[in-house]
Amino acid sequence: MAKLRVGIIGCGRISPFHGMPAGAQESVTVRACCDLRQDRAEERAKLFGCRRTYTDYREMIRAEKLDVVHICLPHYLHPPVAIEAMQMGCHVLTEKPMAIRLEDAQAMIDCADATGRRLGVIFQNRYNAGSVLIKSALDSGRLGRVLAAKATLTWYRPPEYYAGSDWKGTWDREGGGVIIDQAIHTLDLLRWFVGDEIATIDTHIANREHPTIEVEDVADGVIGFRNGVRAAFWANNYYSHDAQVELDIACEHGSVRMLAEEGRVIFDDGREFIARPNPAESFDYGGGPSYWGASHVKQIDQFYEAIAAGESPEIDGREAFKTQQMVCAMYESGKTGRRVTF
Ligand SMILES: NC(=O)c1ccc[n+]([C@@H]2O[C@H](COP(=O)([O-])OP(=O)(O)OC[C@H]3O[C@@H](n4cnc5c(N)ncnc54)[C@H](O)[C@@H]3O)[C@@H](O)[C@H]2O)c1
Known part of the structure; x- marks a missing residue:
C-alpha cells in the first residue's frame, strides 16, 4: 500500500x-x-x-x-x-x-x-500509563461513585518565555495564559476522568506576577458536573519551578491520585495499584522538556491506526470540543465574574 x-x-x-x-x-x-x-x-x-x-x-x-x-x-x-x-x-x-x-x-x-x-x-497525557490506569479503574465502577475531584498545577514561566514569543501572552493569538496553554492538559484529564457532562463553571482569573503579558497567570475555580460532582482546580505560572501536577479524585470505595505521570488507585480495603512511565517505552524525540511527557508517540500511533482503519481517532474534534467548551467557559466566567451554566 x-x-x-x-x-x-x-x-x-x-x-x-x-x-x-x-x-x-x-x-x-x-x-x-x-x-x-x-x-x-x-x-x-x-x-x-x-x-x-x-x-x-x-x-x-x-x-x-x-x-x-x-x-x-x-x-x-x-x-x-x-x-x-x-x-x-x-x-x-x-x-x-x-x-x-x-x-x-x-x-x-x-x-x-x-x-x-x-x-x-x-x-x-491521556495516553500516560498512570492516566490509563486511573481511567480504567474509574470506568470499571469498582471504586463506586465519584464524590469529588481536585487538581493543582504550579509551574514557572519566566518573563523570557513570553518575551521570546510573538504570540504567547496575548489574548488574540494565545487565547489566554495558564488555563489554555499549561493547565489545559490537567483540566482535560480531570474532565475525562470524571466522565460526566459539565453543568456549571465558576472561575477566577488574574495576572499577578507577569506585568508584561495580557493574559492570566493564575486561575482557580470549580467545575460542576451534572452528576453533582464538584472538581476544584488551581493553576499558576509563578511558582519556583515546574512542580509535579497533582490530581485527586475521591470515590465511594477509595480514591485515585495522579502525581505528574504516576497514577495510583487506592481501595478502602487497602489494595493499591500503581502505574508509572515504562522506560522501555521511551521514544527519542530529539530533545524537549520533560514536562511535555513521552506520550505524543502513543497518540500519534493511535491517530494513524484510526486512519488506516477508516475510523475517527480517539481524541477527535468532538471529543476535544468538550474540553474546549470547558476552557472557553472558564474564560467567560473569569472575565465576567459570573458562574457559567451549560
Ligand atoms: N502537547 C504539549 O505538551 C505541547 C507542548 C508545547 C507546545 N504545544 C503546542 O504546540 C503548538 C506550537 O507551540 P510551540 O511551542 O512549538 O510554538 P513555537 O512558537 O515554538 O512554534 C510555532 C512555529 O510556527 C511558525 N509559524 C507561525 N505562523 C506560521 C504560518 N502561518 N505558517 C507556517 N509557520 C508559521 C513560527 O515561525 C514558529 O516557528 C501550540 O499549540 C502549543 O500549545 C503543545
Whole structure:
C-alpha cells in the first residue's frame, strides 16, 4: 500500500514531537516541513530526514500532494489552517488547544464532517500509563461513585518565555495564559476522568506576577458536573519551578491520585495499584522538556491506526470540543465574574 504523505506545519519547539513519531510509522513518509522561518523549516527537515521545505503551507500541501498534516502552530492559527488543509484533502492532527473560540472549534468539526477528513487533537497525557490506569479503574465502577475531584498545577514561566514569543501572552493569538496553554492538559484529564457532562463553571482569573503579558497567570475555580460532582482546580505560572501536577479524585470505595505521570488507585480495603512511565517505552524525540511527557508517540500511533482503519481517532474534534467548551467557559466566567451554566 502506498505510504501516507505527511507534512509538518510549524517548526517551533513542539514540532519534533510530531515529526519524529510520524516518521517512525511504517505507513508514513514525512515529505516536507513548513515554517514562515526558512531556517527553522530546514533544521527540522534535517531532523526528520525529509528533503523539501516550504514557507507557505498551501504550496506544500499542493506540491507534495499531502495526505496528512500535523499542525504545530500558534493557537489562533489552528482553525484556519486545519480547515484549509481538510478542504485541500488532508487529514489533520493539530496540537492543543483545537482553537481559541468555540465557534472556530465547531467550524473545524463541521469541515471534517463535510470533507470526510479525519481531525485529531493532541492531549497526549491521556495516553500516560498512570492516566490509563486511573481511567480504567474509574470506568470499571469498582471504586463506586465519584464524590469529588481536585487538581493543582504550579509551574514557572519566566518573563523570557513570553518575551521570546510573538504570540504567547496575548489574548488574540494565545487565547489566554495558564488555563489554555499549561493547565489545559490537567483540566482535560480531570474532565475525562470524571466522565460526566459539565453543568456549571465558576472561575477566577488574574495576572499577578507577569506585568508584561495580557493574559492570566493564575486561575482557580470549580467545575460542576451534572452528576453533582464538584472538581476544584488551581493553576499558576509563578511558582519556583515546574512542580509535579497533582490530581485527586475521591470515590465511594477509595480514591485515585495522579502525581505528574504516576497514577495510583487506592481501595478502602487497602489494595493499591500503581502505574508509572515504562522506560522501555521511551521514544527519542530529539530533545524537549520533560514536562511535555513521552506520550505524543502513543497518540500519534493511535491517530494513524484510526486512519488506516477508516475510523475517527480517539481524541477527535468532538471529543476535544468538550474540553474546549470547558476552557472557553472558564474564560467567560473569569472575565465576567459570573458562574457559567451549560
Ligand atoms: N502537547 C504539549 O505538551 C505541547 C507542548 C508545547 C507546545 N504545544 C503546542 O504546540 C503548538 C506550537 O507551540 P510551540 O511551542 O512549538 O510554538 P513555537 O512558537 O515554538 O512554534 C510555532 C512555529 O510556527 C511558525 N509559524 C507561525 N505562523 C506560521 C504560518 N502561518 N505558517 C507556517 N509557520 C508559521 C513560527 O515561525 C514558529 O516557528 C501550540 O499549540 C502549543 O500549545 C503543545
